[in-house]
Each structure stands twice: as structure tokens, then as C-alpha cells.
């Protein structure tokens with residue numbers, strides 16, 4: 001039967017679009033959500049993310065977001081889109097509340113602290129978005145999630161308007177006719193061929209940070225190529241994170257590095273660990289480990305930091321650190337030349353300037369005379385035992401994607417919107433140079449809602 005709406009993808013963007021569409025047109029809407037994965041493996045990146053939302057206590061997107069996007073995008077980021085995103089964020093929280101997605105707000109936001117911002121997150125993370133919104137779909141009489149079913153092509157009529165999706169599922173290939181289609185099938189972090197095209201052969205060294213990311217294979221771009229869809233976002237940049245390579249746990253990120261030093265395989269520092277709060281620098285650290293440090297680094301600190309408030313909360317590996325009584329012994333455990341690591345630590349300790357440290361703010365307690373410097377939180381590493389986590393970079397998501405406008409319409413290279421085709425979430429390109437952390441899931445939810453509203457207006 002012809003569908004009112006087909007949604008390609010079952011993460012935050014797709015589920016938000018499907019549920020919001022039923023909100024718009026009524027609970028009897030005919031909706032199919034396509035999910036390449038099994039039911040157990042559903043939810044894409046959204047399933048595994050902690051899903052921090054970079055917001056203020058009154059449910060507004062961090063006011064620094066638009067200036068940040070303007071600066072980072074160097075004229076390329078779509079600021080109209082960003083403004084609509086910001087305006088719509090409070091309504092996205094209303095949507096989450098209406099559908100029972102549990103979430104909490106913390107005052108402890110760090111990167112945006114000076115604008116009065118904190119962090120919100122669903123409880124216990126993105127999986128709450130997936131499970132709660134999928135339950136809403138399951139409870140609607142004419143809506144369903146088609147598991148192990150992938151979109152393989154878009155169907156168009158002679159005017160170029162989208163009229164359905166060719167899918168491949170347990171029953172083989174079939175065409176699902178639809179009034180409107182929303183593409184929400186994530187980035188291309190799971191497509192080794194596309195990663196290699198855009199990042200070069202060393203893309204093969206990047207593991208995905210969570211298992212279901214392998215389903216995100218750049219299909220949004222592949223499906224829309226023949227429709228002359230435009231692209232946006234930086235294709236040769238990605239969001240990567242410093243993870244513990246010993247761990248099989250998804251999202252085994254080590255964020256505590258501002259409270260020690262990070263060294264490469266030769267035992268040398270290469271990064272200003274205290275340049276800013278970890279949520280402003282972890283992407284750059286991950287990228288640097290991949291791009292210039294042969295995927296091999298380690299975070300080294302005194303064991304005493306584990307007693308500092310909040311530090312263990314920002315170590316997401318399930319494995320304990322390597323531990324030794326001396327820096328030389330720690331170096332052996334890391335496979336680094338002991339004299340090299342000892343000399344780096346000694347040089348760092350000598351370069352620390354006097355002053356008090358305060359981990360709650362950028363305290364300005366820095367080093368002098370070493371390269372790279374450490375700009376904040378420079379405290380000595382001199383009393384054992386000492387600890388280290390090995391670090392490598394894992395890919396979280398790609399920046400490049402299809403171009404959509406502030407109404408979530410997919411845009412052709414000639415600037416026209418493709419009739420009856422919408423897109424939301426990571427499949428749409430937006431970011432350049434750097435990703436302002438805590439803005440991706442909220443963007444997926446928000447433009448999922450906008451896509452639904454626009455699609456409903458085209459019935």
C-alpha cells in the first residue's frame with residue numbers, strides 16, 4: 001500500500017521524523033521506517049552516543065553555536081540553517097517531553113560555561129531516544145519499522161519529484177510508493193571506499209567508535225547522486241575521538257587528558273592538553289593522533305588524579321589504566337623508550353609556572369619554554385604511582401553529506417528543492433574544520449521534526 005511517509009534510517013533523525021509526522025497528520029498515518037540493521041542492532045550512531053546536548057538551563061542551544069559555526073565554517077557553513085536550528089531547539093525538548101524521552105540537565109557544561117550553559121542528555125543516553133521513539137512507532141496502527149531492510153534507490157516521476165523508494169529486505173526487492181521520503185541514514189563512516197576517496201589510504205587505519213556505524217555507508221549521497229543533489233560539509237574532515245585501543249567497549253573515550261600529558265609512540269608531547277576544556281579539544285586530539293602520530297599515543301598522569309572529583313566520570317574505557325611506580329616502568333608497559341618518556345616528563349615538570357590550579361575553570365596555570373605548551377591545568381607529574389591509558393583515534397562521524405536547507409528539503413546543484421524529498425541528521429553536511437561538540441543528536445532530532453512538518457504540508 002502507498003505510504004504517506006517513508007523514512008530511510010532508524011536513528012535520532014529518522015525516528016524523530018516518523019513520530020513528528022504522526023503528530024502532524026494523525027496517529028493513523030501510513031509510515032514506514034527502513035532500518036538496515038536487525039531490531040537488536042537498530043539505531044545507528046544514536047544507539048551508542050551519550051548524546052550530550054549543548055544547551056542552557058532554559059532549553060536554548062548554546063548561544064555560542066552560531067558564532068562558532070561562522071568562525072569555523074569560514075563562510076561555508078549555512079548560517080540560516082543554523083539559526084533555524086537554534087530557534088527550534090526548545091520545541092525539540094517539548095517533543096522529547098511529549099513522547100516520554102527521559103533527559104537531564106547538568107550545570108557542569110564546560111566549553112560553554114562562560115555563556116551560562118551546561119549540558120543535557122537523555123537517560124541513559126541516545127539509546128533512550130531510539131527505544132522510546134521506536135515504541136511510539138510500534139504503538140501506531142499503520143506505522144512500522146522494517147528491519148533488515150535497506151533503501152537501494154529513490155523512485156522519481158517524469159518531473160523529477162520523488163515518489164517512492166526501492167528497498168531490499170527479507171522479502172527481496174520491492175518498491176514502496178510514498179507521498180514523501182525523508183533520508184536519515186547517517187554519514188559515510190561505515191563506507192571504506194568513500195573514506196578512502198576523501199581521507200586517503202590511511203582511512204583504513206580508522207576503526208568505527210561503535211559497531212553499528214558500519215551500517216552508515218554514505219547511502220544518502222549515493223541515492224541522491226542521480227538526482228543532482230548538492231553536497232555540503234567538509235568531506236575530508238571527520239569527528240574522531242581518542243579511545244583506549246585495548247577496549248572492545250563502544251565509545252571507550254579517554255577525556256581526562258587535560259589533567260596529565262599526552263605523548264606519542266616516541267614518548268614526546270605533541271598537543272597542548274590544556275588548550276581548552278576536553279569537550280573543545282578531543283576532536284583535534286583524535287585527529288592529530290590519526291593524522292600525524294601513526295595512531296599511537298598515551299595519556300600519562302599521576303594516579304592521584306583518579307581521586308579528583310569528576311575525573312573517573314570522563315574516562316569511558318572499561319579497562320583500568322596501566323600503572324607503575326616509576327615513569328620508566330610505565331614507559332616499558334607502554335612500549336616507549338624509558339629514557340624518552342622520563343625526559344619528556346622531567347622537561348614538562350620544569351616548565352610549569354607558579355600559581356594555583358582550579359580544574360573548574362581555564363585556570364591559566366601553564367608551562368613556559370616547551371613546545372607545545374600546556375596552557376591550563378599544568379600540574380607536576382612527579383609522585384608515583386603513575387598511570388597511562390594508550391590512545392588511538394576512532395571515527396565517530398563524517399562531516400560531508402547532502403545539502404539540505406533550513407526547511408530540511410534536499411537541494412539540487414541548481415539551488416532548487418527536490419520535490420517530496422527531505423533529509424535530516426548526519427546524512428546532511430554542515431560542519432567545517434571542527435565540530436562544536438554536543439550539537440549533532442539535537443540537530444538530528446530537530447531537523448527530523450522539521451522534515452516531518454514540511455512533508456505533512458505537502459500532502
Ligand SMILES: Cc1cc2nc3c(=O)[nH]c(=O)nc-3n(C[C@H](O)[C@H](O)[C@H](O)COP(=O)(O)OP(=O)(O)OC[C@H]3O[C@@H](n4cnc5c(N)ncnc54)[C@H](O)[C@@H]3O)c2cc1C
Nearest residue numbers: 009011012013036044045046052150151185425426440441
Ligand atoms: C560513540 C558516539 C558518541 C557520540 N557522542 C555524541 C554526543 O555526545 N552528542 C552529540 O550530539 N552527538 C554525538 N555523537 C554523534 C551522534 O550520535 C550522531 O551524529 C547522531 O546520532 C546521528 O543521528 P542520525 O539519525 O543522523 O544517524 P544514525 O543514528 O547513525 O542513524 C542512521 C540509521 O540509518 C540506517 N541506515 C543506513 N543506511 C541505510 C539504508 N540504505 N537503508 C536503511 N537504513 C539505513 C542505520 O542502520 C541507522 O539506523 C556520537 C556518536 C557516537 C557513535
